[in-house]
Amino acid sequence: EVQLVESGGGLVQPGRSLRLSCAASGFTFDDYAMHWVRQAPGKGLEWVSGISWNSGSIGYADSVKGRFTISRDNAKNSLYLQMNSLRAEDTALYYCAKTGSSWYSDDAFDIWGQGTMVTVSS
């Protein structure tokens, strides 16, 4: 079964850091680009960041650029999101999502995890 399982969320104070992980199974992880998408409580979806199969192409939403870093370890079938200088507006459910191609480009998010909640509050 194709599966994505996020972890690492929690309550963190403004200005602090947090690292999210996404464990992939049931497919050849290093064949596909991966992304992070977040959803603030009661709000819509917001794309956060994406990475190609070989980490050669990476992109970020303007709202997180310079503060968040996406990475992957193909040997461990894992995707990560290092979040620094966290703000209250970063509070959201963070989903990892698989695309249907290897490249960081125009493609669908065909598999989603269940998400991990990040709450930024003092």
Added chain:
Amino acid sequence: QSVLTQPPSASGTPGQRVTISCSGSSSNIGSNYVYWYQQLPGTAPKLLIYRNNQRPSGVPDRFSGSKSGTSASLAISGLRSEDEADYYCAAWDDSLSGHVFGTGTKVTVL
């Protein structure tokens, strides 16, 4: 911040046809594919339509997508109670070099 605009809500009775619009610009919908996602209450989003009008395996043919210029639409025919959900359009944006989502539309089955 959503770049694609959708109506906040849509509704219909069982069996009716409901259409959701998605408005963008030349840098996203106008030059790239449109995707649609369904998010049932309390669950993760699910891919409903890809490449403007293609359905993944398992998605009923009651769902159809179309695109014209810088706008797109999702149609749900033969509306059923289990279609009650939030629907989001999405596209790649050339200016942002990233993905953008629509504002989302909540579909209610009356």
